[in-house]
Amino acid sequence: MPRVLDWGTTVIGQGGPAVAVSLTGPTLARTRQQAARAVAAGADVLELRVDLLEPVRDQVAGAAQGCGASRAGGRAQEVESAQAARVAQAVLEAVEAVGAVLPGSPGSPGRRGGAGVPVLLTCRTAAEGGQANVDDAFYEALLLAAVEGAAGLPGPLRPVAVDVELERGCLERVARAAHAAGIDVVASFHDVAATPGEAVLENVLERMVAQGADLAKVAVWPTDAVDVARLLTVTARARLPVPVAAMSMGALGAVTRVAAVFGSALTFAVVPDEEGRAEPSAPGQLPLAEVRRCLALLDGR
Numbered sequence: 001m002p003r004v005l006d007w008g009t010t011v012i013g014q015g016g017p018a019v020a021v022s023l024t025g026p027t028l029a030r031t032r033q034q035a036a037r038a039v040a041a042g043a044d045v046l047e048l049r050v051d052l053l054e055p056v057r058d059q060v061a062g063a064a065q066g067c068g069a070s071r072a073g074g075r076a077q078e079v080e081s082a083q084a085a086r087v088a089q090a091v092l093e094a095v096e097a098v099g100a101v102l103p104g105s106p107g108s109p110g111r112r113g114g115a116g117v118p119v120l121l122t123c124r125t126a127a128e129g130g131q132a133n134v135d136d137a138f139y140e141a142l143l144l145a146a147v148e149g150a151a152g153l154p155g156p157l158r159p160v161a162v163d164v165e166l167e168r169g170c171l172e173r174v175a176r177a178a179h180a181a182g183i184d185v186v187a188s189f190h191d192v193a194a195t196p197g198e199a200v201l202e203n204v205l206e207r208m209v210a211q212g213a214d215l216a217k218v219a220v221w222p223t224d225a226v227d228v229a230r231l232l233t234v235t236a237r238a239r240l241p242v243p244v245a246a247m248s249m250g251a252l253g254a255v256t257r258v259a260a261v262f263g264s265a266l267t268f269a270v271v272p273d274e275e276g277r278a279e280p281s282a283p284g285q286l287p288l289a290e291v292r293r294c295l296a297l298l299d300g301r
């Protein structure tokens with residue numbers, strides 16, 4: 001049996017998939033509204049997609065310029081980590097802004113307690129379909145600075161987990177720092193163009209575990225139903241010591257977001273805004289209420 005993750009009000013890896021809602025901004029005010037709506041709609045996890053937030057993107061854009069100039073001047077590393085620290089500061093301000101609107105849950109004190117719905121901190125890189133156009137060294141420096149800063153936040157404001165892309169090459173080092181800070185690690189693999197073969201997907205999951213993942217997550221693009229079936233097969237067969245989350249993107253893959261029997265421990269849904277507009281963080285995400293209904297219908301127990 002894989003380990004169960006205790007994320008305060010949410011348990012991952014037990015009793016069907018937890019439902020996450022991504023906060024996509026782009027302004028901090030909008031992010032706060034999205035958080036409040038998602039909580040009211042019953043989200044189990046809030047994913048803060050900082051790569052989509054204007055204040056963070058502004059800092060990243062400034063950093064890219066600074067790094068280009070510093071490379072020419074030969075002080076690349078020093079300037080890069082100073083820039084990463086500045087971006088991390090913008091990330092932490094967003095974390096605090098969201099944490100401040102979450103209702104407290106007096107029954108669950110402690111490190112993962114106070115704030116009710118747990119927050120997953122994600123900075124998705126451009127190569128994986130996100131907006132953070134940073135190189136691998138910068139990505140690592142940013143995550144390390146963000147984790148270090150997050151460790152200093154009061155428990156109720158602290159993200160319960162940080163997302164780390166396997167293919168950016170820093171999972172093991174970021175996992176070590178995150179664990180020292182009491183923060184779990186969601187290892188991610190994204191293929192926004194295709195669904196790799198079974199052996200590749202299995203290898204991805206194994207590498208995630210070997211490098212310190214607490215949750216192993218893959219999101220891939222299907223070109224036909226066989227791709228979707230393959231992802232579900234890999235998910236169902238996975239025998240890992242940690243929970244697995246797997247989703248096939250787009251309309252074709254939507255079934256993977258609502259079919260609990262294959263064993264995915266986490267699914268992503270949207271909560272429409274006051275005008276009924278949904279802002280998915282990836283194609284194929286369905287409204288939270290429908291996801292809950294499908295999960296109950298297709299429960300399989």
Ligand SMILES: O=C1C[C@@](O)(C(=O)O)C[C@@H](O)[C@@H]1O
Pocket residue numbers: 022047049122163188217219247249268281282283285
């Ligand atoms: O990794 C994932 C899954 C996802 O890509 C999806 O397909 O729902 C959405 C992302 O925001 C999240 O970080």
